[in-house]
Amino acid sequence: MPVTANRLAIASTAFILLAASSSGALAQKKxxxxxxxxxxxxxxxxxxxxxxxxxxxxxxxxxxxxxxxxxxxxxxxxxxxxxxxxxxxxxxxxxxxxxxxxxxxxxxxxxxxxxxxxxxxxxxxxxxxxxxxxxxxxxxxxxxxxxxxxxxxxxxxNYQSEARIYAKYLLKDKPDAKIAILYQNDDYGKDYVKGLKDGLGAKAASMIVAEESYETTEPSIDGHIVKLKSTDANVFFNVTTPKFAAQAIKKMSEIGWKPLHLLNNVSSSIGAVMKPAGFENGQDIISAAYLKDAADPQxxxxxxxxxxxxxxxxxxxxxxxxxxxxxxxxxxxxxxxxxxxxxxxxxxxxxxxxxxxxxxxxxxxxxxxxxxxxxxxxDFAPISQLQLERFKGEKWELFGDVISGDVGG
The missing domain is CATH 3.40.50.2300 (Response regulator)
Incomplete structure (x- = not known):
């Protein structure tokens, strides 16, 4: 190759590299x-x-x-x-x-x-x-x-978003609600209670008639359920983890307490909660979902x-x-x-x-x-929408619209 052509090739290669590096500056790997x-x-x-x-x-x-x-x-x-x-x-x-x-x-x-x-x-x-x-x-x-x-x-x-959705439902469909709450005595339980109160707003003070907390070290929550029944509440907000949720559902059936039962999403598992508690005892319980259920034929x-x-x-x-x-x-x-x-x-x-x-x-x-x-x-809360669901037979049935329970950061 002649010298001039070689120089030309080198120059053009250099130009191409320069163009590539300037145009590709934004696409640099970091x-x-x-x-x-x-x-x-x-x-x-x-x-x-x-x-x-x-x-x-x-x-x-x-x-x-x-x-x-x-x-x-x-x-x-x-x-x-x-x-x-x-x-x-x-x-x-x-x-x-x-x-x-x-x-x-x-x-x-x-x-x-x-x-x-x-x-x-x-x-x-x-x-x-x-x-x-x-x-x-x-x-x-x-x-x-x-x-x-x-x-x-x-x-x-988050738990507050979910609880706000239950509050919206109660204000619209059960304005005469007298609510008894059972919650786990930690950040998880307190978050749900705060969300419900925030969602009910000024009516929280008159609608909530009892709040009962339990410790995860307690072997049974039966005593709490008996105590809450005595308040004559017509709505039960059940903020428990799976083991205690199943206990609550069983005990309520045993003592014949039949309020409108709101169960947090954390404990809505059919395998871990509803089946052990007995399907017959869980009829008409209301929870909230954001994911599809593989057991649902729809x-x-x-x-x-x-x-x-x-x-x-x-x-x-x-x-x-x-x-x-x-x-x-x-x-x-x-x-x-x-x-x-x-x-x-x-x-x-x-x-x-x-x-x-x-x-x-x-x-x-x-x-x-x-x-x-x-x-x-x-806003670091990726999902703030859920849909209410009601337990019928051996599965959850979705109802109503997807509802937002936005909670600011």
Whole structure:
């Protein structure tokens, strides 16, 4: 090749490189610890053992879903390395596992750690380290506080949102309500009570006739149920976890107390609550839902449900379609994949939170029709809509419209 031609080729190559670098400046790859050209390292903490071990299936579902994504090529060409540890639902152990994930495994983010006490134990640590504590698996309202805790975000509807929806229902359909409340004496229980009172507004003082709390260490709540029956309340707001919810339903039947029964979503599981309590004892109980129920025949021809069942058949055959936790794991994993897709080649922790706070009318395949995921820099509560449901026969039947129970950050 003549010298002039060679120089011309070099010059034109240099020009092309210069043009490419100036036009591609915005598309430059940016990484924090835990992300590379080939990998996105995600941490997770679940109670695979201990008193809340039934929820461990959420982590197993997520692992199976991320494997499915990896088998299809990953996200923007990167494979997810999902590292999940057991904390036995013990807050000190949660702290230990979070430190291990952040300081030793060097994950990009900690995703969907489960439980209010465990997440409370690592809340300040994650924010001081500026590592996303993303889509925590608890409905406490405090996860929606972008001003003071910009690295923490919930996913499921928070407890106050749900309670406000029950309040709207009572004000409209049972204005003569005399409400007795049984609640767990912790952040979870108190959140629901606050939501109900806020939703009832000025009428809360006259409509609520009794409030009774219980400790998780109590073997039985039968005594509380007997006491609440004596108040002559015609509405019972049952803010309990599954074991105690089943006890309450049984005891109410035993003593012939038949108020309008509102049961929180946390304990609406057919397998864990309604069946052990006896289907005949749970008739007409009202709860609220935001996810489709695989046991409900109305979704038999639904594309989203078919996608979920296809995932179970091909990628997670040990998953029980009737276990609500499996559907939760699937839906929240799909939401994280969306966030990582939106991140593109900017896989910094800051951009992960920026994209998580920029979800607009996003839907996973398992949300009820009309329920959308929306976030903004000032709203870290992705889901705030639910639909009421009534227990009939051996299943829940949805009724009414999708209702918003927005609670500000």
């Amino acid at each position: 990484y924090d610890t835990g992300a590379t050209d080939t990998e996105i390292k995600i941490g997770n903490i679940m109670p695979y053992s201990g008193p809340a071990s039934a929820y461990g299936v959420i982590g197993k579902t997520e692992a199976a879903y991320f494997k499915k994504i990896n088998d299809a090529g990953g996200i923007n060409g990167r494979k997810i390395n999902f590292i999940s540890y057991d904390d036995g639902y013990s807050p000190p152990k949660t702290v230990e596992q979070a430190r291990k994930l952040v300081e030793s495994d060097e994950v990009l983010l900690v995703f969907n750690p489960l439980g209010t006490p465990p997440n409370s134990a690592i809340h300040k640590y994650m924010n001081s380290k500026k590592v996303p504590q993303l889509f925590v698996a608890t409905g406490a309202t405090k996860w929606n506080d972008p001003k003071d805790f910009p690295w923490t975000m919930g996913w499921q509807p 979704w038999d021809n639904d594309a989203g449900m078919k996608g979920f069942l296809d995932f179970l058949a091909k990628d997670f055959p040990e998953g029980n379609k009737l276990d609500g936790s499996v559907i939760v794991g699937y839906g929240v994993a799909q939401t994280l994949v969306q966030v990582l897709k939106q991140c593109g080649d900017d896989l910094t922790r800051e951009n992960v939170m920026k994209q998580a706070a920029n979800l607009k009318e996003f839907r996973t395949e398992v949300l009820l029709p009309g329920v959308m995921i929306n976030t903004s820099p000032t």
